[in-house]
Amino acid sequence: MADELTPETPEEEQPKKTHKQRKNGLYPGVSDELAESMRSGWADTELHGLEPIAQAAHTAARRAALSARFPGERLVIPAGRLKTRSNDTEYPFRASTEYAYLTGDQTENGVLVLEPTGETGHTATVYLLPRSNRENGEFWLSGQGELWVGRRHSLTEAEQLLGIPAKDVRELPEALTEAEGPVRNVRGHDPVIESALTDKVTKERDEELRVYLSEARAVKDDFEIGELQKAVDSTVRGFEDVVKVLDKAEATSERYIEGTFFLRARVEGNDIGYGSICAAGPHACTLHWVRNDGDVRSGDLLLLDAGVETHSLYTADVTRTLPINGTYTDIQRKIYDAVYESQEAGIAAVKPGAKFRDFHDASQHVLAEKLVEWGLLEGPVERVLELGLQRRWTLHGTGHMLGMDVHDCAAARTEAYVDGTLEPGMCLTVEPGLYFQADDLTVPEEYRGIGVRIEDDILVTEDGNRNLSAGLPRTSVEVEAWMARLKG
Ligand code: GLY
Ligand code: MN
Ligand code: MN
Numbered sequence: 001m002a003d004e005l006t007p008e009t010p011e012e013e014q015p016k017k018t019h020k021q022r023k024n025g026l027y028p029g030v031s032d033e034l035a036e037s038m039r040s041g042w043a044d045t046e047l048h049g050l051e052p053i054a055q056a057a058h059t060a061a062r063r064a065a066l067s068a069r070f071p072g073e074r075l076v077i078p079a080g081r082l083k084t085r086s087n088d089t090e091y092p093f094r095a096s097t098e099y100a101y102l103t104g105d106q107t108e109n110g111v112l113v114l115e116p117t118g119e120t121g122h123t124a125t126v127y128l129l130p131r132s133n134r135e136n137g138e139f140w141l142s143g144q145g146e147l148w149v150g151r152r153h154s155l156t157e158a159e160q161l162l163g164i165p166a167k168d169v170r171e172l173p174e175a176l177t178e179a180e181g182p183v184r185n186v187r188g189h190d191p192v193i194e195s196a197l198t199d200k201v202t203k204e205r206d207e208e209l210r211v212y213l214s215e216a217r218a219v220k221d222d223f224e225i226g227e228l229q230k231a232v233d234s235t236v237r238g239f240e241d242v243v244k245v246l247d248k249a250e251a252t253s254e255r256y257i258e259g260t261f262f263l264r265a266r267v268e269g270n271d272i273g274y275g276s277i278c279a280a281g282p283h284a285c286t287l288h289w290v291r292n293d294g295d296v297r298s299g300d301l302l303l304l305d306a307g308v309e310t311h312s313l314y315t316a317d318v319t320r321t322l323p324i325n326g327t328y329t330d331i332q333r334k335i336y337d338a339v340y341e342s343q344e345a346g347i348a349a350v351k352p353g354a355k356f357r358d359f360h361d362a363s364q365h366v367l368a369e370k371l372v373e374w375g376l377l378e379g380p381v382e383r384v385l386e387l388g389l390q391r392r393w394t395l396h397g398t399g400h401m402l403g404m405d406v407h408d409c410a411a412a413r414t415e416a417y418v419d420g421t422l423e424p425g426m427c428l429t430v431e432p433g434l435y436f437q438a439d440d441l442t443v444p445e446e447y448r449g450i451g452v453r454i455e456d457d458i459l460v461t462e463d464g465n466r467n468l469s470a471g472l473p474r475t476s477v478e479v480e481a482w483m484a485r486l487k488g
Contacts, residue, residue, distance in 0.1 A: 130154060
């Protein structure tokens with residue numbers, strides 16, 4: 001649906017212009033009488049006495065920690081803007097993780113600014129688009145007008161909900177241009193803000209802010225853990241939905257699986273947290289198979305890697321590899337059980353005080369043992385691991401931090417992440433796999449075209465870990481029983 005009164009509207013589709021309408025230079029095709037009519041007759045819908053959002057206390061604590069890390073500096077954290085898909089259509093908007101983490105807000109064009117109050121401390125302001133003005137016509141004549149995009153919160157409402165003073169974002173570029181003193185900005189989200197700050201920021205200093213915000217998210221607070229569990233619980237239901245429609249997928253394609261999972265994600269959450277990998281048969285060996293346009297065949301495996309993102313933007317990241325007809329063949333089971341054993345070893349290595357790399361090493365060790373045992377690699381296992389020979393078939397790392405981003409904390413320094421130590425409150429995936437490409441001549445034919453991954457979302461606790469995705473079965477026998485139950 002196009003904005004019917006913009007100049008792009010073909011001449012013949014515009015209402016006939018009267019003399020008065022031609023006088024109205026601002027909005028061609030709008031008579032003074034219509035403009036006058038649209039100014040008034042609208043009810044006052046201001047909301048009063050709003051309760052703060054559930055995470056308001058948590059976002060305040062996060063802003064306080066950020067303030068303590070960068071005393072005396074102005075910090076600018078944008079939500080981002082709509083991105084054009086084609087002409088006047090845009091991609092669905094998803095607020096930047098940094099902005100949503102610090103405010104709990106998700107509206108496009110929003111910007112959080114922490115203004116230094118002296119040598120220590122900051123005042124936070126969230127800059128937002130206010131309600132549309134009805135006097136000047138922007139309400140119905142501008143592309144961002146509420147008539148087109150829906151009602152926004154007023155600045156007063158936003159203040160109550162977020163617990164942060166709110167101002168009109170249209171005033172921000174000029175205020176930033178005029179501001180004195182050191183500034184840092186989270187780059188990559190808002191070109192308008194970046195151009196206002198271009199002479200005041202440096203890439204290195206902005207990167208320090210991004211790195212801080214990535215590392216700050218490593219340990220999750222109670223609210224975040226609750227959201228991750230919600231994301232996983234919806235994901236479990238999405239996997240159940242898929243099992244129930246495998247016959248329909250066989251009659252169509254992998255797209256049926258993608259669409260089925262997406263329905264659950266949109267109904268219970270905000271979205272999917274990443275492109276669902278719905279990989280039947282040999283597609284399982286393509287790690288980022290998101291085309292999802294292949295056949296689904298009885299006798300093959302389905303590798304489904306998918307996660308629901310909650311309304312507060314926390315995502316699950318879960319993989320199960322299922323026999324499409326409900327029963328693993330002998331060779332499928334042999335490979336599946338090896339990956340399961342590897343995952344068990346990985347999960348057991350997730351505990352406070354362990355190195356982040358430990359669970360990867362534990363999982364890889366088991367896979368290397370299996371590959372030697374099956375005669376695909378020559379031992380000893382330690383030599384295989386030293387040379388990394390197992391990687392022809394294990395292909396990827398065994399896991400990553402999980403949170404608002406599926407690959408969370410990605411800007412963290414190596415010493416704080418990959419070379420770091422696990423702490424209670426961290427959440428990570430454990431996801432070993434074995435992938436035998438269809439054209440791999442170095443393995444017996446029966447292995448070719450089989451790919452298996454098992455991926456769970458593991459919370460580090462005070463005394464070990466908790467598998468947030470334990471609601472889905474993991475052993476081959478349990479998977480078969482679960483599928484039989486769901487298929488009825
Ligand atoms: N779904 C992406 C990953 O497992 O890392
Ligand atoms: Mn995954
Ligand atoms: Mn993952």
